[in-house]
């Protein structure tokens with residue numbers, strides 16, 4: 601729908617009621633809610649189209665309510681969730697209200713195979729598992745099966761009033777694509793677009809090992825490929841903002857661009873050593889020079 605470059609910048613006014621009400625639907629490892637202020641500062645004031653190919657929980661997308669927008673991820677269950685919530689929020693809310701917060705029910709529902717489920721049910725199940733599992737985490741094993749244990753929370757908020765409708769309104773007009781980030785960018789990114797890249801982070805210690813959003817991993821070679829893609833996007837006139845951990849390879853790969861360092865809390869870590877981390881924000885445009893700023 602938005603494959604061609606839009607002529608004029610068209611953004612939602614964040615004061616619109618449904619933009620104010622919309623929140624991320626699921627909790628996601630690496631969610632960017634703590635960095636929203638810094639990310640907003642790194643964005644251009646005007647752009648044609650918002651593109652986020654590693655969308656995950658979509659913290660920035662839901663905070664901005666941008667339009668036109670293209671979001672994507674390589675996790676099929678997550679992409680299905682956004683497509684179904686966009687198109688049929690009431691069906692998802694109805695299904696969700698039937699799920700039970702009990703250990704036996706949880707493990708039975710968890711054991712179902714995503715590929716064998718109807719899209720609406722799969723979407724409701726994903727929200728249910730996310731809100732009743734331990735720590736609200738999405739993590740899969742090597743076979744791609746969700747493997748987080750039951751959280752045993754007394755009253756998880758399975759379906760918040762009006763939240764899926766608000767998310768649906770915000771998602772209307774958004775292309776939600778199941779794809780590898782490179783394929784998505786090749787088809788959708790043009791001069792004047794704002795591209796936000798939040799890939800699985802490079803691990804900075806042996807404890808920072810959570811990266812299994814899909815059965816495939818995102819390793820050093822993938823980060824090297826991604827940096828080439830950032831160069832390509834900047835060279836065609838996109839404004840790119842990328843986040844990653846404060847890892848030496850990130851500084852090497854993006855040395856020519858603006859890099860800032862930010863301290864963040866890692867909510868998903870159970871180990872004290874890894875509860876505080878440092879994220880970097882890279883801003884890459886045609887005109888960016890090399891500089892490094894540190895901010896606490």
Ligand SMILES: C[S@@+](CC[C@H](N)C(=O)[O-])C[C@H]1O[C@@H](n2cnc3c(N)ncnc32)[C@H](O)[C@@H]1O
Nearest residue numbers: 630631632654656657658659674780781798813
């Ligand atoms: C750090 S998370 C994004 C977090 C998100 N910004 C948020 O606020 O919740 C990275 C996402 O990239 C996705 N991903 C991993 N490899 C990918 C690839 N090759 N192409 C597209 N998405 C990928 C994962 O499924 C995961 O959802």
